Amino acid sequence: MRKNIVAGNWKMNNGLSQTQALISDIKKQTQISDAEVMIAPSFTNLWHAFEALRQDNIEVVAQNMHFAENGAYTGEVSAGMLQSIGVKTVILGHSERRAYYNETDESLAKKVDAALANHMRIIFCFGEELADRKAGNEESVVESQIKNALFHLGADAFKNIVLAYEPVWAIGTGETASPDQAQDMHAFIRKTLANKYGKEVADNVSILYGGSVKPNNAKEIFGKPDVDGGLIGGASLKAEDFYAIVNAF
Numbered sequence: 001m002r003k004n005i006v007a008g009n010w011k012m013n014n015g016l017s018q019t020q021a022l023i024s025d026i027k028k029q030t031q032i033s034d035a036e037v038m039i040a041p042s043f044t045n046l047w048h049a050f051e052a053l054r055q056d057n058i059e060v061v062a063q064n065m066h067f068a069e070n071g072a073y074t075g076e077v078s079a080g081m082l083q084s085i086g087v088k089t090v091i092l093g094h095s096e097r098r099a100y101y102n103e104t105d106e107s108l109a110k111k112v113d114a115a116l117a118n119h120m121r122i123i124f125c126f127g128e129e130l131a132d133r134k135a136g137n138e139e140s141v142v143e144s145q146i147k148n149a150l151f152h153l154g155a156d157a158f159k160n161i162v163l164a165y166e167p168v169w170a171i172g173t174g175e176t177a178s179p180d181q182a183q184d185m186h187a188f189i190r191k192t193l194a195n196k197y198g199k200e201v202a203d204n205v206s207i208l209y210g211g212s213v214k215p216n217n218a219k220e221i222f223g224k225p226d227v228d229g230g231l232i233g234g235a236s237l238k239a240e241d242f243y244a245i246v247n248a249f
């Protein structure tokens with residue numbers, strides 16, 4: 001059965017001392033939900049976070065990686081490098097990567113392959129922009145993002161893939177998709193997967209919602225049947241808020 005997951009995407013925030021402080025605050029929180037908890041610090045703090053959380057039930061994940069194993073790619077980090085410090089999960093396809101670093105469905109398909117070849121788990125992000133939603137194209141945009149980056153994979157690969165629906169218009173804007181909008185899209189995503197891979201595969205994939213999830217709206221969003229958790233940006237930078245969201249399950 002699919003798992004509930006709450007993952008904090010710290011983005012380009014927190015140097016070492018802030019990372020230490022936030023992790024120490026996180027360790028003081030009490031978890032009453034059954035959700036899997038993950039945090040994604042920047043590359044420079046992954047090793048520290050991994051070491052600091054070794055004994056805790058919190059997984060440390062990367063925000064990105066390159067598709068090549070190694071070589072002349074200045075400034076990049078490979079799946080093997082992440083694996084070498086114990087990081088086993090990577091976020092791919094975040095809308096900020098797509099918008100600012102020209103990541104495309106095609107380049108993301110290569111990253112997906114590289115991550116899976118290295119036995120990593122993927123949190124694969126996608127979502128429509130405001131113009132797409134205004135034009136009523138949100139489903140076709142989401143469908144093509146999923147198909148282009150993932151549908152070359154066999155069904156087994158989905159054991160290591162978590163999907164994260166993040167409407168671009170809701171990220172960091174304070175504007176959340178309504179619980180019904182999230183549910184409608186998540187049900188559509190699951191149907192799209194079921195059409196290609198069958199109901200069992202679709203039912204076992206966790207689909208997270210991301211975009212201005214806060215302590216005051218998490219419960220209602222997570223209460224929807226096809227929403228299996230959240231990818232949390234801003235609210236993951238304060239341990240109390242993050243755990244209020246974790247405990248919304």
Ligand code: PGA
Nearest residue numbers: 171172211212232233234
């Ligand atoms: P937000 O970010 O919670 O700050 O909207 C979500 C994300 O980008 O994953």
